[in-house]
Amino acid sequence: MKTDKTGANAQKKFDFSQPLPRPFLSSLPGKIDSYEEGVARFFQWRTGLDYYAAIDQFVDFIVTTRRERIIDLLGDTATLVLRLAGRKAFSGKIQSFDNNITLLERARQRARQLHLAQVIEFRQTDASGWPVRDGYAEIAVSLFDFHRHQAQPFLQEIHRILAPGGYLLMGEVLEPRCFRNRLTWVWRQFQLRWLQRNSVEAKGVYYDQDAIIAMLFKAGFRQVVIQGLKSRSAPHQGVFSMIAATK
Numbered sequence: 001m002k003t004d005k006t007g008a009n010a011q012k013k014f015d016f017s018q019p020l021p022r023p024f025l026s027s028l029p030g031k032i033d034s035y036e037e038g039v040a041r042f043f044q045w046r047t048g049l050d051y052y053a054a055i056d057q058f059v060d061f062i063v064t065t066r067r068e069r070i071i072d073l074l075g076d077t078a079t080l081v082l083r084l085a086g087r088k089a090f091s092g093k094i095q096s097f098d099n100n101i102t103l104l105e106r107a108r109q110r111a112r113q114l115h116l117a118q119v120i121e122f123r124q125t126d127a128s129g130w131p132v133r134d135g136y137a138e139i140a141v142s143l144f145d146f147h148r149h150q151a152q153p154f155l156q157e158i159h160r161i162l163a164p165g166g167y168l169l170m171g172e173v174l175e176p177r178c179f180r181n182r183l184t185w186v187w188r189q190f191q192l193r194w195l196q197r198n199s200v201e202a203k204g205v206y207y208d209q210d211a212i213i214a215m216l217f218k219a220g221f222r223q224v225v226i227q228g229l230k231s232r233s234a235p236h237q238g239v240f241s242m243i244a245a246t247k
Contacts, residue, residue: 033106036077042201043144047173047230047240052079054229057242058143058171059084067138068092071161073130074145075122078107085111085119095132097125132161142170144240147204155219159247168221168245174228175206175238212243221245 040051047054062070062084068091072081075096084090098104104122111117125131140158158168192202207215213224223246228239 035103036079039077042196042198047144049229049240052083054171054240055080055083055143057229058141058169059087061169061242061244062139062141063087063089065139065167067167069136069138069163070094071130071132071137071140072096073140073142073158074098075107076103076143076145078103078110078122080141080143081107081120082110082114082116085116086114090119092119092138094120096120096122097130098122099124099126129157130161134160135163137161137166138163139167139169142168142172144171144173146170146172147206148200151205151207151215152219155215155221159220162247164247166247168216168243168247170243170245171229172212172241172243173206173238174209174212174226174241176236177208177211178236180236206238209241216243216245221247 043049043051043054058080070081070084070092072094075081075098078096081094081096085094096107098107101124104124107120108117108122111120111122123131140162142158146154155168162168189202192198209226212226216224225244227242227244229242230239232239
């Protein structure tokens with residue numbers, strides 16, 4: 001059966017263009033815009049999981065711990081913090097960081113519309129780290145962002161801002177080290193760099209489970225628990241996983 005490439009079944013490119021720095025309409029915060037749609041589609045393409053269902057598993061973990069000082073290390077679409085703040089069982093406060101002022105303003109307006117602005121503080125940051133005092137955070141969340149950073153400095157900075165007994169809650173694809181995966185990643189890099197025009201993701205580095213655990217222990221974490229969010233269909237397959245590391 002032929003597919004109509006101009007119709008509803010046509011495959012869309014992932015739209016990673018940042019929202020334009022324009023005045024925000026009052027109706028925008030309640031809508032899922034094209035940027036969030038692009039992020040959700042990319043997440044599903046890369047992990048095989050639904051973006052919102054995966055985020056809800058991280059929200060469930062945070063709510064279950066009953067911790068109250070939460071740092072969202074990269075707010076991006078703000079989906080995680082808005083869903084967390086909206087949970088009746090959550091009684092804490094959230095600081096959500098991003099380096100994109102337009103995304104932050106979008107998130108602030110959505111929070112106001114959802115009557116969650118008193119729970120979440122949106123703050124701008126840069127590549128040097130997070131302006132948070134030592135030992136403040138009870139949970140620091142890194143959702144599908146670790147692969148973009150220099151691993152050890154990133155983990156050491158998170159260790160600094162966590163309180164003793166606090167958690168780094170990280171979501172990442174863990175890729176078994178094998179020749180087949182190296183070839184697959186070369187093809188994905190080509191797709192990302194030249195077809196999707198997403199050079200940041202094309203430079204991403206993914207690790208296997210043993211490497212992640214070793215880096216976390218080297219950064220000073222004392223316990224690591226890893227849960228794959230889907231079953232591996234083949235030994236070489238990468239799996240998006242929830243990683244909880246205790247300071």
